Amino acid sequence: MTAGDEGAAVGRLEAAARLVAGFPAAAAYASAMPPEHYRLRIRPGMEPPASRRALSGRMHHSYRLYRRSVEELLERLGEPCRVLAGRSAALAAARTALLQADLVDAERHVALAFAMVGTRRSLAQGQARSDDGVPCVLSAVGELRVISRRRADAYAPLLGAAGGV
Template identity: 45%
Template structure:
């Protein structure tokens, strides 16, 4: 279920174009029941338990998501992604494709990404805080992709018999696969967040404030999961990343150096955020005076977006230290960390008046640079 015919690599994950306004999926009672059970298991997962107990809980979650995969597969087998063309070097490397998918296929491929992620998390040394954020994003994606309403209290979940771990692969092969698996989870969150933001924008245009609040909350769950998924992918030794992974993302291993700018799912999320702010451009103070819940919901999403940028800076530093990114020219003035820090500052400056605790110091500095 987890690996493709390409040895040691996760299967190609296929996503459909993130677009708001689609009807809620209707996938039948078996899928609905398994989706609710999976969501309840994820909601009750002991993210901060001792290592053995945490691993058991994650295996139970992986089993539950596997049952959901089986229920979806009973409707139709997954489209084989290996045969679909990649739209970019990034898609090819991270084993991601985009295509026209039915609700059932979109749900199946998304849940397969969740399932592979959970299987890897059984051993990945991710912090409890990041595990909680990633699992919350996985739970929300299960609900959204299957059109399932949240179930009952997690305490009502029956125990799931978790199988013993499979025969151990080499650590090096686990690390290489993890780099791809974590990135596929990140793409899943990007796509789901783009849909949630687009839905919220549509609801605002239609005057349905309550529905907009719900989708803004859902989007925030995904955006908070962005850095957690990236950290999951990066739970490999920096020395191994530099020696065995990084060079495979640049010529001659690939046609062009990989760059975050190639990630279509993330670009569509950024476009959705731009559209949201065109509909909801008021300052935090002005918006909170008339619609305080909406002001808080928007601020929560924007703060999560800023923190994602901040954590990208620190993650890049931990992996490549002061080196340039693969896409930067060797004679350029910046390195990877400096470029990411600048992106964070621009984002914080843009959002300064839109959140309660805006970074006005950076906003003033950026404004001064623009007028100098």
């Protein structure tokens, strides 16, 4: 990587981190309605018979592109924080900021779902299984918690013990 490439990469990662840091606020704004209204009027339109299949965040084109971009980033810059920082402290700091913003967004999504639907079932879950392999039904919050935990586990080696550079 040349110095010019590194500078551009740092700038793009910093810009992405600012955008991702705004996701929770955008979600809170979009859901600024009484939970009862959401449960009675909005949520029923997100599953059959109102729609062909249950709607999920994974169905949003922009969300899928974002997740793919994060996966690609981790393929290209997947080394532990200390290793990346040894090569470029600025790049390590920018990647850390993005990953931390992504983790905060995942946790805020859990909290928002709990406020809106409580422990009601997930509309779009796959077949979940308990640790002993028994099929189980996850709540929306449970499914989001699994996603958040999976993401945190994947990012932990990249963020270092202290969660930063």
